Amino acid sequence: MTHQFPALSSGQKQELQEIALRIVAPGKGILAADESVGSMAKRLKQIGVENTEENRRQYRQILFRADDRINSCIGGVIFFHETLYQHADDGTPFVKMIKDRGIPVGIKVDKGVVPLAGTNGESTTQGLDGLSERCAQYKKDGANFAKWRCVFKISETTPSKLSIEENANVLARYSSICQQHGIVPIVEPEILSDGDHDLRRCQYVTEKVLAALYKAMSDHHVYLEGTLLKPNMATPGHSCPTKYSAEEVAMATVTALRRTVPPAVTGVTFLSGGQSEEEASVHLNAINNCSLVKPWALTFSYGRALQVSALKTWRGHKENESAATEQFIKRAEVNGLACQGKYTGGEDSESDQIYVANHAY
Amino acid sequence: MPHAFPFLTPDQKKELSDIALKIVAKGKGILAADESTGSVAKRFQSINAENTEENRRLYRQLLFTADERAGPCIGGVIFFHETLYQKTDAGKTFPEHVKSRGWVVGIKVDKGVVPLAGTNGETTTQGLDGLYERCAQYKKDGCDFAKWRCVLKITSTTPSRLAIMENCNVLARYASICQMHGIVPIVEPEILPDGDHDLKRTQYVTEKVLAAMYKALSDHHVYLEGTLLKPNMVTAGHSCSHKYTHQDIAMATVTALRRTVPPAVPGITFLSGGQSEEEASINLNVMNQCPLHRPWALTFSYGRALQASALKAWGGKPENGKAAQEEFIKRALANSLACQGKYVASGDSTAAGESLFVANHAY
Secondary structure, X not given: OOOOOOOOOHHHHHHHHHHHHHHOOOOOEEEEXXXXXXXXXXXXXXXXXXOOHHHHHHHHHHHHOOOHHHXXXXXXXXXXXXXXXXXXXXXXXXXXXXXXXXXXXXXXXXXXXXXXXXXXXXXXXXXXOOHHHHHHHHHHOOEEEEEEEEEEOOOOOOOOHHHHHHHHHHHHHXXXXXXXXXXXXXXXXXXXXXXXXXXXXXXXXXHHHHHHHHHHHHHOOOOHHHOEEOOOOOOOOOOOOOOOOHHHHHHHHHHHHHOOOOOOOOEEEEOOOOOOHHHHHHHHHHXXXXXXXXXXXXXXXXXXXXXXXXXHHHOOOHXXXXXXXXXXXXXXXXXXHHOOOOOOOOHHXXXXXXXXXXXXX | OOOOOOOOOHHHHHHHHHHHHHHOOOOOEEEEOOOOHHHHHHHHHXXXXXXXXXHHHHHHHHHHOOOHXXXXXXXXXXXXXXXXXXXXXXXXXXXXXHHHOOOEEEEEOXXXXXXXXXXXXXXXXXXXXXXXXXXHXXXXXXXXXXXXXXXEOOOOOOXXXXXXXXXXXXXXXXXXXXXXXXXXXXXXXXXXXXXXXXXXXXXXHHHHHHHHHHHHHHHOOOOHHHOEEOOOOOOOOOOOOXXXXXXXXXXXXXXXXXXXXXXXXXXXXXXXXXXXXXXXHHHHHHHOOOOOOOOOEEEEEEOHHHHHHHHHHXXXXXXXXHHHHHHHHHHHHHHHHHOOOOOOOOOOOHHHOHHHOOOHHHO
């Protein structure tokens, strides 16, 4: 505890911080296109498309073929392992397509959740074995950042102390390993929105989880300036009877982050969870308009909230590809505005701002 | 862990937050006038003044009655218990007098350091017994904030995990109790500058201590918006052979704070430790010019660095009162400018300050 054995040289630190800053540059956010084969099964089933490797390739191609309009709103793309080694119809590797437009490539490196015995259905996430070697290879193959997702749920008895400590620890270990290979780790401690808990409860749990996360990051000597955080927004549970405004969601979210996320963290890239495309944009916009001082970039790392319309438009038909790409570009541009607080579409543009004094949170 | 049992109402939170913001309002900092009787003994000895209760009263009165130039420079004053119940010559209690100038009244509530058995000379701080009742009384007697000091030292074996954990825990307990009584807790985890360690080492230890500090505050459900932090600046040890610039110190300090102190904390009020008056002002000034984004106020909570010259000028003699006050006002004004990054030290062009900063990734 008393002596420092520096994990990174100045040059390594600089590289990590520059990558992180590029990803969350003003007006930019992340396209999370890293759905596993299992997740893609669900998405494709909904539009009646068979879950084959070729279909997955064609679908990602729709996104990656978007024109230059996305260059100013997409700061990074997260890939799934399979996708990292796929090509466009003309043989161009997907990685090259993205990198050539100056967009950093990221890779999902965790290996899914596993149960924590003795808990009320809680989990941790595996994937540390051989992670160092995998990171070295991914870096060679073009990846500059990575993502690892842990999951928490809110119930009468959860998240438990064990779940919080274990998941925070595994996220910190993953981060430490990534940084050794010049890869910026995005840490994702997702608290699910399943349940009927209210906004306050979610805010409270978010504060406890994030406090534990940053203590673990400190204990593992992670260089915070070379990391990004991918949290949930503070929202009520799906079955909560109370309705909250976007401003309330924004205030609760920003308050929770202000109480736990050190200013050194370069950016916060929210997950969209179960939110609709519009909801996710409106909330992000309200967050960026929150009057509290926010020393980190606050932007998006959206999967479904960037892709739902594109998927629905495509339905697996070649003739719908351009239209599908347009849908994606539209959401990308909207979120590019939302992460600057400049999105004027959506229901909140008409209603008066409902200011809630921050000391109530 | 999954349930919140709120113990502060929105009004209580607002009261705490308002007090904290008032103390660290623009251009303001804290006068730490809470030297214990033992500490005052040392100060008075150096000026050949007798350490009597009356002399202590007279001395503090000089500071508290300094003219209106001091007004906008001071946000709060930390008292020692005895001083809280002393009066001005005109018969007004010191708290009443200080409050009427718009300065917030604070009280030192810890009861000093005690050894941690089995460690290499490390300590924790006592004072939790009956603190709940004492806080209720102090609030009635005019106090709106409190201070508690813990001490850590750097050697090849310290600070140990136990020292860090124990001191952070006791600071969080103290903070929790204060808030229940509408008193803003200032948490002071001082890492002493004794030793020959370099700047990097202090920065590292400061980062570890502060990370543990804020984890403990979270565990104890402390309302961060209603607290203040009183840390050491990140400097090399006193006997370190390498000399560092003010920019090095500022960058190392701000980097350490950015990595550990959540933005919800409204203000950071540095202790001056063994620094001279001028050094403490210059360092504070350069810190406020640092190009890294700082979401909290960065200001002073100085004892010696506000009083050393005043004490000397006074020398224990009533006829020197005005001269002593002039010295105090001079330092108050200097630090008021420094906490805004506007201090120009005599014979020094701090306009060049910002350009001397080295890119932060080296820290």
